[in-house]
Amino acid sequence: xxxxxxxxxxxxxxxxxxxxxxxxxxxxxxxxxxxxxxxxxxxxxxxxxxxxxxxxxxxxxxxxxxxxxxxxxxxxxxxxxxxxxxxxxxxxxxxxxxxxxxxxxxxxxxxxxxxxxxxxxxxxxxxxxxxxxxxxxxxxxxxxxxxxxxxxxxxxxxxxxxxxxxxxxxxxxxxxxxxxxxxxxxxxxxxxxxxxxxxxxxxxxxxxxxxxxxxxxxxxxxxxxxxxxxxxxxxxxxxxxxxxxxxxxxxxxxxxxxxxxxxxxxxxxxxxxxxxxxxxxxxxxxxxxxxxxxxxxxxxxxxxxx
Amino acid sequence: xxxxxxxxxxxxxxxxxxxxxxxxxxxxxxxxxxxxxxxxxxxxxxxxxxxxxxxxxxxxxxxxxxxxxxxxxxxxxxxxxxxxxxxxxxxxxxxxxxxxxxxxxxxxxxxxxxxxxxxxxxxxxxxxxxxxxxxxxxxxxxxxxxxxxxxxxxxxxxxxxxxxxxxxxxxxxxxxxxxxxxxxxxxxxxxxxxxxxxxxxxxxxxxxxxxxxxxxxxxxxxxxxxxxxxxxxxxxxxxxxxxxxxxxxxxxxxxxxxxxxxxxxxxxxxxxxxxxxxxxxxxxxxxxxxxxxxxxxxxxxxxxxxxxxxxxxxxxxxxxxxxxxxxxxxxxxxxxxxxxxxxxxxxxxxxxxxxxxxxxxxxxxxxxxxxxxxxxxxxxxxxxxxxxxxxxxxxxxxxxxxxxxxxxxxxxxxxxxxxxxxxxxxxx
Numbered sequence: 001x002x003x004x005x006x007x008x009x010x011x012x013x014x015x016x017x018x019x020x021x022x023x024x025x026x027x028x029x030x031x032x033x034x035x036x037x038x039x040x041x042x043x044x045x046x047x048x049x050x051x052x053x054x055x056x057x058x059x060x061x062x063x064x065x066x067x068x069x070x071x072x073x074x075x076x077x078x079x080x081x082x083x084x085x086x087x088x089x090x091x092x093x094x095x096x097x098x099x100x101x102x103x104x105x106x107x108x109x110x111x112x113x114x115x116x117x118x119x120x121x122x123x124x125x126x127x128x129x130x131x132x133x134x135x136x137x138x139x140x141x142x143x144x145x146x147x148x149x150x151x152x153x154x155x156x157x158x159x160x161x162x163x164x165x166x167x168x169x170x171x172x173x174x175x176x177x178x179x180x181x182x183x184x185x186x187x188x189x190x191x192x193x194x195x196x197x198x199x200x201x202x203x204x205x206x207x208x209x210x211x212x213x214x215x216x217x218x219x220x221x222x223x224x225x226x227x228x229x230x231x232x233x234x235x236x237x238x239x240x241x242x243x244x245x246x247x248x249x250x251x252x253x254x255x256x257x258x259x260x261x262x263x264x265x266x267x268x269x270x271x272x273x274x275x276x277x278x279x280x281x282x283x284x285x286x287x288x289x290x291x292x293x294x295x296x297x298x299x300x301x302x303x304x305x306x
Numbered sequence: 307x308x309x310x311x312x313x314x315x316x317x318x319x320x321x322x323x324x325x326x327x328x329x330x331x332x333x334x335x336x337x338x339x340x341x342x343x344x345x346x347x348x349x350x351x352x353x354x355x356x357x358x359x360x361x362x363x364x365x366x367x368x369x370x371x372x373x374x375x376x377x378x379x380x381x382x383x384x385x386x387x388x389x390x391x392x393x394x395x396x397x398x399x400x401x402x403x404x405x406x407x408x409x410x411x412x413x414x415x416x417x418x419x420x421x422x423x424x425x426x427x428x429x430x431x432x433x434x435x436x437x438x439x440x441x442x443x444x445x446x447x448x449x450x451x452x453x454x455x456x457x458x459x460x461x462x463x464x465x466x467x468x469x470x471x472x473x474x475x476x477x478x479x480x481x482x483x484x485x486x487x488x489x490x491x492x493x494x495x496x497x498x499x500x501x502x503x504x505x506x507x508x509x510x511x512x513x514x515x516x517x518x519x520x521x522x523x524x525x526x527x528x529x530x531x532x533x534x535x536x537x538x539x540x541x542x543x544x545x546x547x548x549x550x551x552x553x554x555x556x557x558x559x560x561x562x563x564x565x566x567x568x569x570x571x572x573x574x575x576x577x578x579x580x581x582x583x584x585x586x587x588x589x590x591x592x593x594x595x596x597x598x599x600x601x602x603x604x605x606x607x608x609x610x611x612x613x614x615x616x617x618x619x620x621x622x623x624x625x626x627x628x629x630x631x632x633x634x635x636x637x638x639x640x641x642x643x644x645x646x647x648x649x650x651x652x653x654x655x656x657x658x659x660x661x662x663x664x665x666x667x668x669x670x671x672x673x674x675x676x677x678x679x680x681x682x683x684x685x686x687x688x689x690x691x692x693x694x695x696x697x698x699x700x701x702x703x704x705x706x707x708x709x710x711x712x713x714x715x716x717x718x719x720x721x722x723x724x725x726x727x728x729x730x731x732x733x734x
Contacts (some may be wrong), residue, residue, distance in 0.1 A: 058386040059407040143555060164711040165557065253707035255715075269379035270696050272403065 016201075052278035058268075062275065069279035079280070081255045082263045085170055088261060089259060090238035092174040101182050105189030106219075119190070123183035130180070134247035136174045149305065166256035169249050173257055176244055182235070185230050192226030193219070228299045232292055239288050260284050326575050334365045340373040345586050346648060353639045357630060360638075364626045371395070373507040378696075385409055385726060390618040391636075392627040398433050398611040398691035399699065410441040413619040416628055417443070429687040430652045439600055441636045446649030448612035449685045450502075450509045451678070454577040455570050458593035459499060467598035469674030471606040471681040477513070477542055478599035484552035487576035499552035502566055502579035503543045504710045505683070508609070509579050511689050515541040517603035518664070521689050527734070529698070529727035533718040539603065540709065540716060544659030547710075555711075567591060582682075585647035589670040594651040597654060597674040599681050610685035612652070641665045651684050657683045662690055697730045 052069055054062035073079050108119050140147045141162035149160055161171040173272065196219065209236045220227075242261040245251055251258030251266075260280060268277035320697050337354070341347040347370065354366045369391065371377045378400055384390045392492060396404055404410050417423075417440045423431055459466055465473055465485055475483065484499030502509060512519060519535035522528065541702050547553040554575070566578045567587045577586070579600065587593050599606050615634045617627040633639055637656075643649045644656070647670040655661055666676070690699060705723045708714035 049406055057407065058382045059409055128721065149443045161555070161711065164707075166708065252704060254704045256712075265379075266492075266700065270375050272382075272696070285452045 004099075016289060021079045030159060048278045048281050051275050052282050054275045056275040056278075058274050059272070065275070071275045072276060073279055073283055078258075078263055079283075081096060082258050082260045084228065085257065086239055086241075086256070089174055089177075089241060090169055090235060093177050093238050094231065094234045097178040097181055097234060098172075098227070100178060101185035101230070102189050102223075102227075107195055108186070109193045110192060119187075125182070126184040128180075130243040131247060133176065133180055134244060138248060139171075141172055141225055161239040163249050163254055167254050169253065169257040170202040173241075173244050173248060175288065176248070177238075180244075181234070185234070188226055189223065192223045196222045224299070224302060228265045228295060232295050235291050235295070236288055239284060239291075252258075286287055323349055324363065331363055332365055332554045333363060334367055335393060335621075335623045335626050335630060336367045337393045338369045338371050338384070338391040339395040340371045340377050341584075343587060345590075345646070346583075348410075349643050349648060351648065353634070353642070355659050356458065356638055357633045360633070361523065361626075361629060364629065366630060385411060386636065388620065390620055391452055392621040392623050393615060393617055393630050395613045396616045397613050398444075398688070399693065401433065401442055401616070402613050402692075402694075403696075404616070405436055405439075405441040405633060407437070408564055408619055410437055411619045411621065411624060411627075413443070413617065413628070413631075414439045415536040420632060425653050425655055426685050427652055427654055427657075428683070429685050430612075431475065432687040433611060433691050436616065442616035443631055444612050444614050444636045444642045444652050447652045447682065448581045448650065449585050449608040449613050449682060449688075450512065450579055450600060451608060453570060454579055454596045454598065455573060455586060456596050456693050458573055458576040459596075462487065462489075466472075466596050469596075469598050469677040470636065471599040474599045474606035475601040477601050477603050481552075484546055484577070485550050486695050488550070488552045490551075495551065495554075497573055498554050499550075500546065500577045500579065501553055502568055502576040503546060503553060504706070507706070508611075508688055508689055510543065510579065510706070512537065512600055512607055512609045512686075513543070513603060515609060515686055516605055516607050522693065526689075526692050526694050527731055529724050529731060531727070532724040535603075537716055537720060540719070544716075559677070568595060570595075581646050582650050585670065589647045595672065597672065597678065599678055606681065608681060608685045609688040610650070610682070611688035611691040612649070637664070645670070647671065651668040654683070694734055695730050698727045701726045701730070 006165060034085055037283065051062060053223040055065050055068075057064035104122055108115055108122070111120075134238055137147075143149060143159060143161045143164070146162075148162065149158065152158070152160065160168060162168050183238065200218045201214055204218055240261055241259055245257055245262045246265070249257040251262045261284070264277045264284070265282040267280065280286065308500065337349060341350065342429070350370075351368070354368055358364065358366060371380050374500065375661075377395075377397070377645070381394065381400075381404075401410075421443075423435065425441075425442070426434065427447065428464075434442065434444055454467065454671055455550075456466065467483070467677070475563060480500075487497065487499040488495060489497040500592075504510075514536050517535040517539055519530070519533045521531050521536075523530060547555070565576075565578050566699075567584055569575045570578050570588070571591045571593050576580060615631045616623060616630060621627050622646070640651070642651065643654075643669055644651050645665045647667075651657060651661075651665070652687050653661075656665070662676075662679070693699065702723060705714070705719050705726070709716065709719040
């Protein structure tokens with residue numbers, strides 16, 4: 001009885017101890033994730049920061065050179081060219097890509113036949129390997145036998161050398177990336193559209209709002225969290241574009257389609273300048289951070305308006 | 307009964323012990339290379355099997371790598387991760403960088419014990435020897451030549467190009483020949499005269515050297531691209547496509563999934579300028595192929611280079627690795643691949659008539675190959691093998707693209723190449 005009484009008396013303390021006893025188990029269960037996070041995220045981020053202050057070729061020991069790599073970023077004319085190409089690529093792919101995805105989402109949110117088939121078909125490119133996509137698009141862009149020039153020939157446009165002309169190479173890559181990411185963004189927009197309650201539209205109809213006004217005053221504001229998410233993710237992925245560049249143009253002709261990550265790769269693995277490549281990685285990181293912060297501030301302001 | 311059981315157990319333990327002892331004596335070496343074609347893959351794997359048969363105490367664990375710049379990236383990653391293979395391919399253009407950074411084991415003494423440097427042809431000596439030291443051994447050379455589809459020549463009643471380098475076509479004659487071989491059908495072209503002039507500096511350099519100019523000074527520390535002779539070569543190449551319409555766009559046919567060899571086979575082009583490695587694939591295709599030296603400006607010349615086989619300085623199995631490197635440069639391996647048409651011999655002795663009789667196959671090499679043996683033996687070293695920085699190669703590719711594909715003026719191109727490469731070399 002005494003034992004039982006003690007048990008009852010000590011229940012809160014026991015419960016506390018039980019929680020404390022669980023802590024090692026919780027840590028153990030979380031350990032794979034935490035170790036993975038530190039090994040594959042925190043450590044590489046810190047190592048990249050350290051190497052950016054060194055002259056390092058991946059073979060010998062890194063030699064600390066202070067801010068020299070960062071000073072070189074401002075002197076190197078190829079940085080200006082690749083940064084400009086990255087910005088142009090982002091300016092083409094993000095707005096056009098988002099508008100296209102939204103249009104697709106609105107279209108496939110209607111009551112139309114074979115809706116599910118279309119959704120699957122438009123989503124397919126986003127799960128297809130970029131290698132396969134690149135091969136197919138190289139055929140499409142082929143100046144002599146390609147589908148693109150064949151279609152354009154009906155409106156009198158002939159002989160565009162899509163990938164081998166400096167004036168069209170970046171645009172060609174942007175088209176591929178818009179096409180590839182459209183399906184994924186469309187699915188996100190669809191989820192956003194289906195989350196908007198019908199009552200808003202019914203109220204709008206009662207007030208005599210046209211379809212366009214309903215779109216501007218109901219759909220767009222209600223979609224803004226989805227839109228901002230897609231915007232931020234699209235900007236980040238545009239700044240990080242690499243696979244289509246290396247597969248389709250290798251940055252050429254000249255440097256016309258070379259982007260920051262492509263130049264980073266060249267420095268790291270072709271020019272034996274890993275230190276400089278790490279400095280380029282941090283330049284990219286700060287640009288993406290800046291753009292994301294601006295986006296978030298803009299999002300807050302827009303929320304205040306609506 | 308008990309005794310029988312006991313004896314059986316002892317026997318099993320003895321057999322196991324012997325097996326484990328034998329296993330313990332086997333040295334496993336790691337080997338990394340690249341594979342340019344399925345045929346090359348088969349050849350490398352057959353070579354490894356033969357080596358293991360000859361050396362039962364050594365097992366080769368082969369890792370096929372990527373090719374080109376991606377191979378260097380992979381190799382660099384293994385060096386950084388301290389997992390460099392014991393033996394690996396190293397491209398001639400990367401050999402000096404990796405040797406001077408201490409990644410490659412110095413083989414000078416071992417090499418001197420087994421080989422004579424002057425048994426290797428001069429271009430190979432230039433590549434293998436770094437200030438008198440050897441860090442890797444080449445197994446072959448590769449050099450660009452002209453391949454042509456004899457059926458197209460026969461159809462048009464045009465004489466085949468002479469395979470004898472002393473009668474090599476002049477650049478002007480070659481341009482004329484390309485025009486004659488181009489078959490137009492209204493607005494489209496059924497057969498182009500030639501393909502492959504613009505695809506790589508490996509095929510541009512020999513024309514520059516033939517015209518009496520060289521891209522670099524003797525020490526490769528200063529670029530000398532901007533010369534009238536280089537201008538003449540680049541204009542000649544561009545005009546064959548742009549002015550005469552005798553060549554397709556450098557990427558057109560490849561983009562539709564055809565290799566240069568397939569273009570030649572299907573009659574899309576009448577001639578291709580390609581590396582000697584193409585012969586292995588071409589010889590297995592069902593059509594009549596001819597070969598000829600490159601057209602000449604002043605003298606008939608081609609340039610050659612090839613990868614080397616090197617041993618990692620960090621390898622714990624250097625003796626076994628050395629045995630394997632020796633095998634890779636020997637007649638069993640090199641001779642087999644030369645015989646198949648993938649490679650060309652890199653030893654002076656392999657060009658002697660008795661040695662030629664061992665590797666020459668009429669069904670692969672044809673008659674014309676024999677007339678070009680001295681042409682291969684006297685090939686000059688490809689400048690890209692000795693250039694001091696990989697950045698120079700990137701610059702050359704960028705500027706050549708702008709000239710050939712994007713219409714950048716010739717004088718701007720040459721000035722850009724010279725200024726930009728000299729800026730890189732000036733920082734070394």
